[in-house]
Amino acid sequence: MNATKFIAAAAVFLAAGAAFAADAPAAAGTDTAIAAASLNLPSVQINTSLGRPRAEVKAEAVEFVKNYQTTLSTQLDQYKN
Secondary structure (H helix, E strand, C coil), rough: HHHHHHHHHHHHHHHHHHHHHHHEEEEEEEEHHHHHHHCCCCCCCCHHHHHCCCCHHHHHHHHHCCCCCCCHHHHHHHHHH
């Protein structure tokens, strides 16, 4: 393929892309925003004052990791007895 055929093919490709983009509605973003606002979806309100403190959760996680055993390890301990 020589350079002139390549340039001609690239120009046709770009023109087709521009024609395809022109078919899309210009205000598509606002339509979807209105549609999303009109949906009747439940919303979740997260109140941080109702949860446990971060230090308490971290202490629980550390304790869990210290005492963690894999399933295989637990099963082998059961077979020992």
